Amino acid sequence: MxxxxxxxxxxxxxxxxxxxxxxxxxxxxxxxxxxxxxxxxxxxxxxxxxxxxxxxxxxxxxxxxxxxxxxxxxxxxxxxxxxxxxxxxxxxxxxxxxxxxxxxxxxxxxxxxxxxxxxxxxxxxxxxxxxxxxxxxxxxxxxxxxMYAADATDRRPARPGVNGLEVSRIFEVDPSRFEALSSIQETFQSSSMERSNYAQPHDPPQLHTADDIDFYGTIFRRANENKRRILVDEASxxxxxxxxxxxxxxxxxxxxxxxxxxxxxxxxxxxxxxxxxxxxxxxxxxxxxxxxxxxxxxxxxxxxxxxxxxxxxxxxxxxxxxxxxxxxxxxxxxxxxxxxxxxxxxxxxxxxxxxxxxxxxxxxxxxxxxxxxxxxxxxxxxxxxxxxxxxxxxxxxxxxxxxxxxxxxxx
Missing domain, CATH: 3.60.21.10 (Metallo-dependent phosphatases)
Structure with missing residues (x-):
């Protein structure tokens, strides 16, 4: 008992x-x-x-x-x-x-x-x-x-590390700020490889809508107000x-x-x-x-x-x-x-x-x-x-x- x-x-x-x-x-x-x-x-x-x-x-x-x-x-x-x-x-x-x-x-x-x-x-x-x-x-x-642990695959050994809860950080910005960020990115992004080059050693973040941009590793989203959001990955x-x-x-x-x-x-x-x-x-x-x-x-x-x-x-x-x-x-x-x-x-x-x-x-x-x-x-x-x-x-x-x-x- x-x-x-x-x-x-x-x-x-x-x-x-x-x-x-x-x-x-x-x-x-x-x-x-x-x-x-x-x-x-x-x-x-x-x-x-x-x-x-x-x-x-x-x-x-x-x-x-x-x-x-x-x-x-x-x-x-x-x-x-x-x-x-x-x-x-x-x-x-x-x-x-x-x-x-x-x-x-x-x-x-x-x-x-x-x-x-x-x-x-x-x-x-x-x-x-x-x-x-x-x-x-x-x-x-x-x-x-x-820093997060990974299991082995047929091409990669296992990595000792931390048990992660996967979350993403998104900055929602008003249209004028969004257009300014897009313009800056277009000015300096001379090839399709630019985003991948600066993502290493990480994979570049996934974009799910035309209202998202990956600004060198940080996702900005066009919105009506300026706000930071933390989103928990459903699968994780x-x-x-x-x-x-x-x-x-x-x-x-x-x-x-x-x-x-x-x-x-x-x-x-x-x-x-x-x-x-x-x-x-x-x-x-x-x-x-x-x-x-x-x-x-x-x-x-x-x-x-x-x-x-x-x-x-x-x-x-x-x-x-x-x-x-x-x-x-x-x-x-x-x-x-x-x-x-x-x-x-x-x-x-x-x-x-x-x-x-x-x-x-x-x-x-x-x-x-x-x-x-x-x-x-x-x-x-x-x-x-x-x-x-x-x-x-x-x-x-x-x-x-x-x-x-x-x-x-x-x-």
């Missing part, structure tokens, strides 16, 4: 330091909170420089970590990791293979990357107590096509929903995970396409949906009794000295969410414990020294929970303020 269980979810863990030696009472309290959960989940926002080696595949935003950071995450209490994100391919295919090897050696529930596409798409499964749990993890980019969507349905049909509790960087102009807002995708995952049977990418805390929704965490921001966020691009205060604030489920996997309650990475004095621009999260003091806890409650209210969720933390009681 199944038992009640708890699931802890945190912001993403961009971890480059071994935090096991950090002596801080606040951090110890957070670890204790995480360690009490049956399942403790985070996004492993890096790649492992391990036995398979690898080479940097990007410039300023490159990052990799030694295998010992996985031991640090174990020490905190995590036992489930999403691996699908924009840093997973920072060392190329060798980094994918090393990460898989090191994560498996530590017995994490994990998903989101693979030695080929079939493996990358496969849900991770693990039994916690008497409950089977599956993780379906994917990344929607934007990222180079070469169905692949992921089928994986959720199959796992659910086998009696497994499914965590659906998405990483993406297709943000709204305000990081704090939920993109409409993400809400639609999250709800589709719940409709397919997922017991919870969680997302990272925008490095800030986003609203929470309860849909058909299942929690949707549109963005949990950061839990660990290790920067290089002098790196100040992430100076916005909201980057360093998040919550640790403890979800309680009954034996039938119905959500009973959610506790939201506010944290701040490195302490509340965010005016001190010592971002590279902000190594671990700590609980926030009462005044800041109230401010954070009230702000999250106001934004989540628009999604039909009521968050009450308890003793320095928030609570959701959907039943």
């Amino acid at each position: 199944s038992s009640p269980f708890t699931l802890v979810l945190t912001g993403q863990s961009l971890i480059h330091h071994d935090v096991r030696q950090v002596s801080d009472e606040g951090f110890t309290a957070i670890k204790s909170l995480i360690q009490r959960a049956d399942i403790a989940f985070t996004n492993f926002e890096t790649t492992v420089f391990g036995r398979h080696s690898g080479w940097p595949m990007k410039g300023s935003y490159f990052g990799c970590s030694e295998p010992m950071v996985l031991d640090a995450l174990k020490d905190i209490g995590f036992n489930a990791l999403a691996l699908s994100n924009n840093h997973a391919f920072d060392l190329g295919p060798p980094g994918i293979l090393s990460t898989l090897e090191e994560v498996a050696a530590r017995d994490f529930l994990h998903a989101g990357i693979g030695a080929d596409l079939s493996e990358a798409r496969r849900p991770g499964t693990k039994t916690f107590g008497n409950r089977s749990v599956a993780l379906v993890a994917m990344d929607a980019g934007p990222g180079p096509a070469t 969507l169905e692949v992921h929903l089928s994986a959720i349905r199959k796992a659910t049909a086998e009696g497994t509790f499914v965590i659906a995970y998405l990483h993406h960087h297709h943000w709204e102009p305000s990081w704090r807002e939920v993109p409409v396409w993400v809400q639609m995708f999250a709800r589709a995952c719940i409709d397919a049977g997922a017991g919870v949906f969680v997302s990272h990418g925008a490095p800030v805390l986003q609203p929470i929704e309860i849909y058909r009794g299942a929690p949707i965490f549109f963005g949990l921001g950061n839990f660990l966020f290790h920067l290089n000295e002098g790196e100040v691009v992430w100076s916005a205060p909201e980057v360093w604030k998040s919550v640790v969410a403890t979800c309680r489920f009954d034996p039938d996997a119905r959500l009973r309650s959610i506790d939201l414990h506010p944290i701040v990475i490195g302490g509340e004095r965010l005016e001190a621009r010592n971002y590279h020294e902000r190594v671990v999260p700590v609980p926030v003091p009462a005044a800041l806890a109230t401010e954070m929970i009230e702000d999250l409650a106001a934004r989540s209210r628009a999604h039909g969720v009521s968050i009450s303020l308890e003793a320095n933390y928030g609570m959701i009681s959907p039943c």
Whole structure:
């Protein structure tokens, strides 16, 4: 017979330091909170420089970590990791293979990357107590096509990489802007091969109407207003929903995970396409949906009794000295969410414990020294929970303020 269980979810863990030696009472309290959960989940926002080696595949935003950071995450209490994100391919295919090897050696529930596409798409499964749990993890980019896993064909070997949710970005522009872009393209496009030449190493995007133009890799569409649209590919969507349905049909509790960087102009807002995708995952049977990418805390929704965490921001966020691009205060604030489920996997309650990475004095621009999260003091806890409650209210969720933390009681 199944038992009640708890699931802890945190912001993403961009971890480059071994935090096991950090002596801080606040951090110890957070670890204790995480360690009490049956399942403790985070996004492993890096790649492992391990036995398979690898080479940097990007410039300023490159990052990799030694295998010992996985031991640090174990020490905190995590036992489930999403691996699908924009840093997973920072060392190329060798980094994918090393990460898989090191994560498996530590017995994490994990998903989101693979030695080929079939493996990358496969849900991770693990039994916690008497409950089977599956993780379906994917990344929607934007990222180079070469970072996503591919199966072998008779002419191409397999490519280790990330499990991708295929989306396209289209800029709708008014007729005058559309004609200006078309004129520029006609001026410099001297042959039919020009578009293909500049598409490499990617295939050029497919155009479906005379109102679309491929402006050197970006699709612009003639429309009545100027707007960016993110469109989810239906075939890709169905692949992921089928994986959720199959796992659910086998009696497994499914965590659906998405990483993406297709943000709204305000990081704090939920993109409409993400809400639609999250709800589709719940409709397919997922017991919870969680997302990272925008490095800030986003609203929470309860849909058909299942929690949707549109963005949990950061839990660990290790920067290089002098790196100040992430100076916005909201980057360093998040919550640790403890979800309680009954034996039938119905959500009973959610506790939201506010944290701040490195302490509340965010005016001190010592971002590279902000190594671990700590609980926030009462005044800041109230401010954070009230702000999250106001934004989540628009999604039909009521968050009450308890003793320095928030609570959701959907039943």
